Amino acid sequence: MAIVECYRFVEDDLTSVDGDLSWRVGEWNEVGGRIACCSSGLHASLTPRDSVRNVRGTRWFLAEARGELSHEDTKFAASGMRLVEEIPAVVLRRFAVVCARRAVDHLERRHPVDARIRHCVRAAEGFLDGAVGEADLLEARRAAGAVLDEDPATGPDTGRALAAALSASRAANGNAASWAASAAGAAYAAHVCADAIDAAAALTAAFTGVHNVAAGIAAANAADRAAAAARTAASAGAVAHAAAVAARSGVHPPDTAADRYYAAWSAFSAHPVDAHYLEQDADLLKLVADARGARV
Numbered sequence: 001m002a003i004v005e006c007y008r009f010v011e012d013d014l015t016s017v018d019g020d021l022s023w024r025v026g027e028w029n030e031v032g033g034r035i036a037c038c039s040s041g042l043h044a045s046l047t048p049r050d051s052v053r054n055v056r057g058t059r060w061f062l063a064e065a066r067g068e069l070s071h072e073d074t075k076f077a078a079s080g081m082r083l084v085e086e087i088p089a090v091v092l093r094r095f096a097v098v099c100a101r102r103a104v105d106h107l108e109r110r111h112p113v114d115a116r117i118r119h120c121v122r123a124a125e126g127f128l129d130g131a132v133g134e135a136d137l138l139e140a141r142r143a144a145g146a147v148l149d150e151d152p153a154t155g156p157d158t159g160r161a162l163a164a165a166l167s168a169s170r171a172a173n174g175n176a177a178s179w180a181a182s183a184a185g186a187a188y189a190a191h192v193c194a195d196a197i198d199a200a201a202a203l204t205a206a207f208t209g210v211h212n213v214a215a216g217i218a219a220a221n222a223a224d225r226a227a228a229a230a231r232t233a234a235s236a237g238a239v240a241h242a243a244a245v246a247a248r249s250g251v252h253p254p255d256t257a258a259d260r261y262y263a264a265w266s267a268f269s270a271h272p273v274d275a276h277y278l279e280q281d282a283d284l285l286k287l288v289a290d291a292r293g294a295r296v
Contacts, residue, residue, distance in 0.1 A: 003066050006081075023082075032079070038072055041079060061085065087291060096182075099186075100165045100183050120143070124169045161186075164190060
């Protein structure tokens with residue numbers, strides 16, 4: 001029987017969020033009947049980034065699945081599954097910082113970003129390294145939050161990077177799973193928003209020089225790319241907005257399915273397998289591998 005490596009979350013007491021199933025590391029759980037993703041079966045994701053997109057619990061595990069499988073978008077259900085090894089929460093905390101830092105770097109290549117946003121990310125990283133105390137972490141978070149208070153009209157790309165920074169700060173000393181997911185979603189939204197702005201600029205430039213059929217076709221292609229970028233940015237924007245609301249208030253309901261952030265993310269119809277999403281997955285894979293290697 002083929003074994004599929006995967007990732008899944010469980011509650012602190014090793015139970016599933018939905019239902020009353022209990023888990024023991026290394027022991028197989030089996031379910032009978034028809035297996036249908038999002039309806040019946042034992043659920044997980046094939047990649048770490050997809051798993052963080054489907055947070056259902058607080059503790060994260062490398063797992064294995066077998067038997068009947070049913071796939072849907074970023075997750076799947078199986079008739080048999082077992083937890084293999086717990087992934088330390090610090091992996092998710094550091095992933096949140098990496099996502100926020102990449103988002104700020106991406107924006108700064110286009111325009112200046114308020115220094116308080118970057119300082120918030122650095123403080124979170126310093127806290128994880130033991131170089132910054134909690135008081136400094138909280139002060140950097142407060143200062144970054146003031147950016148929005150001082151300028152409610154903050155640009156959409158900057159606002160999303162700010163949401164990522166605040167989420168990374170909260171991941172450093174809060175619920176690692178929820179806030180890492182929030183930081184990753186907001187950072188992704190910041191990336192695609194910046195891409196949409198670039199695409200719009202390219203579109204304007206393309207139509208400026210339309211004097212013949214060939215140029216017109218090229219401009220039409222540019223318009224298609226700009227429209228696609230705008231649609232992706234709009235979808236991701238709903239995620240970033242909910243992430244920002246949660247990051248400012250510091251509240252993530254225990255039932256993540258009821259959280260506006262997760263509702264928006266689930267409604268994200270197109271699976272964003274693009275350069276930014278794959279880059280996040282690569283970052284997370286490396287962090288997981290480093291954590292596992294440190295245990296050997």
